[in-house]
Amino acid sequence: MSAPAISAPARRLGAPGFWTAVPILAWVILAVFLVIPLGAVLGSSLRGEGGGFSLENWERLFSSRRYYTAFVNTLIVGAGGLLGALLLGAVMAFCLSRLRIRGARLLSMLAILALVSPPFIGAYSWIVLFGSAGVVRKGLESLGLSVPTIYGLPGVLIVFAFKFYPYVYLLTSGALAQVNRSLEEAAENLGLTPFQRVMKVSFPLVLPALSAGGLLALIHAIADFGTPRLIGRGFPVLATEAYTAYSAEVGSNLGMATTLSIALIALSMIFVALQRRLASRANTHSNLVNKPDKIELKGWRNVVAHVAVYLIALGGALPAIVSLIFSFRKTSGPVFQPGFGLESYQRIAATLTLPVVNSLLYSLAAVALIVFFGTLIGAYVARRRSAPAALLDGALMIPYVMPGIVIGVAFIAAFNTPPLPLTGTALIIVLSIFIRRLPYAVRSSAAALKQVGPSMEEAAVSLGLSPAQAFRQVTLPFIAPGVIAGAMLSFVTAINELSSSLVLYTGATKTMPVQIYLTINDGDYGVAAALSTILLAVSALAIFIAFRLLGRDERALM
């Protein structure tokens, strides 16, 4: 056998290898769709009314009572969201993973429903039940019971607790399932009571997961725009102030919007960094020998446990349930009538097909981009343990922490003018979803690839395939179910994306979540409920496909 005599310089001068091209591509994407918009945001926040360099926006941020209040309020809703989610999530996790609860499958499905409920529906449904004309409030009033309305800070916190508890629940129950039963048996053997065992063994072991989940709730709470807007009613937070500054009909102030955005990014960054540290500690013990056992409670304790978990699960799924029911209520114009009917859906079919079609198209386009680039970059990040790969991995976390409203404002600031005048196009919405959700796809593909191990690909290379061929023929088929499942979950988050599109949409590029927001503002609850139900149905279908392929893993949704 003769050796192919390939001289060394010939290759070094040749085209860069496949795995050199991938990170270059990734950095170009990040530069254009992250660095430039963020630079524009910063630039805009440093420009005064006259257009020159000025710190006046920042002076206003720190001197104005209004923005100070918004800042403090953001911290309050963050802390409140964290505590509420922690309380509900911990109860759910401990009960469902350690106690024999009837209907546990249904309960965890309800938790998923809470997780994927389209934005605003939550707020809206609570208003329907507990608003000034709320169904439940009216009902209780007719019985002589006076209940305060949901509006204001307490309402925001209640909604957040029910909306974000799944983060804590899913992370913690995952960690609880990983606690080796031998540890608890050892504690029992050493003479600890069941309660002491939980407090001294299980609780410290799941503490990192608990806090990681709680911080995730906090991060989402401070980025949330819809809930403080609809339920807060005069309860300003940074996200709503940024939107107001941007969208005010009179005196729209991009500079102020961008300044508030930066404050919000900075706040998110701090908590995301904290969250990542805790999350990395949450998955350390996993050589599971003995699966933990579930105990069956007796008597009243059993009743209490069941009531608690069902209340939490139903509370979380309430928005979805309420919109499903209300979407089928008889309406006449925006007003509900007694009985059931399909008027809301008929009105969507007649006048609102555009948002539905837009949503599907934009999400599919964004998901295609996300899957393609996410898989490639994920493979690179998972495989190369080099400093540049770690840097790329870190840089990719920035879009992950950017609240949607900030991405929207940043894209407006960057792409309003040539060379890339994208404002008002469908592309800008697709791209905003793409960059925001790219980190999820990178993470999930990197996670899938880490389980494959590099030797499979190396085996293929040693057998004569080029690196690109080896990736396509060996690694890709192997991770395909994971990639498709990831795509479905990206689709769910993409189609539910509201806050960035709210800033970016024009009449022709309205999406379903935007339309729901506008419809709720118009008081047309029937149509909003019907749109929400359509959104839920599409999301449910995608999740069903994902779980079919991936095996059931609720945590993939976070």
Place this chain on the structure above:
Amino acid sequence: MCNFAGARGRGTPGKARGRGWMTGVEVKGATKRYGTMTALDQASFTAAPGEFFTLLGPSGCGKTTLLRAIAGFVELTEGDVALDGNSLSGVPAHKRDIGMVFQDYAIFPHLSVADNVAFGLRARRTPAAEVKRRVAEALAMVRLDALADRMPAAMSGGQQQRIGIARALVIRPRLLLMDEPLSNLDAKLRIDLRDEIRAIQKSIGVAAIYVTHDQEEALAVSDRVCVMNAGRVEQIGAPQEVYGRPATRFVAHFVGATNFLPAGFPGLPQTPGVAEWALRPEHVRLADAPAPGEGRLDGVAETYVYLGREAHLTARVGEARVVAQIAAPPADLRIEAGRPVTLAYDARALHGFDAQGARVTSGDAA
């Protein structure tokens, strides 16, 4: 740092026969640095065609890095690898025609056994009929012909590694690399499969480079063993040479069990330059009095461990501990701790090392 140059001159047939011969694999001054960390430091060796050559060393000694550099998965900082007289630098891994067997098998789980084996042939666009024939041959060689259509996922580690061997060999590679192929298997299977691997390699006649940290495995399968430590080659030689005439203190320590005694220890010879003596347990025996040509050590028994085929007696001799191996120990032999014992050793079996760990004396009891 050691006299491996001498060992190398003796043990490289490909090189010794002069020009005109296929020289197999030649590694020259292979060096790999990661930042300030040096994983490989001027490692050189040659392996002749058909030779079973083993890289042996503790984890982190650079043996796997060296193997991966030969395969093309690691780019050397300095040095060169040549195959059949042609430099491999600049040749991408997939164009090297080198078969590789992996520690974790790396069997493609989405392909059947036969498709796994056919993988490399299909990558080379081999005609279907020939693929079929050669796959059948390769599977017969590893005794998996009955399982050709099965999916590998549910198969045992031993079976999966057989697929890996067939897959690497079916492409008729110019060189076969094996990266700790047996370390994930249980002890019994490890012994069976290692004998099988050697038999297959010899029947095909392809040069093989085998990486392991298991010294017994290295001695059992290899024509020659290259002992590595901290990125450097310590010694290259036949198993008998490496075990019987360790070139460095490290080799004496890593290959086989050894008692180390400081120079000037009572009962040991005085040799200039020797800082430390090594004495293998099998060359120490329990005796009433040493025979001619034997040295004597007096000590106190500490433990006596009965292992069936042999027993190990640990005795405290002065400041040191000496282990004596007792072959075929009598069933009624009991040695209580504290009992004075006399040990006799074969004086020719002493290996002396200087302060740098290089061999000084030419003891020879192999």
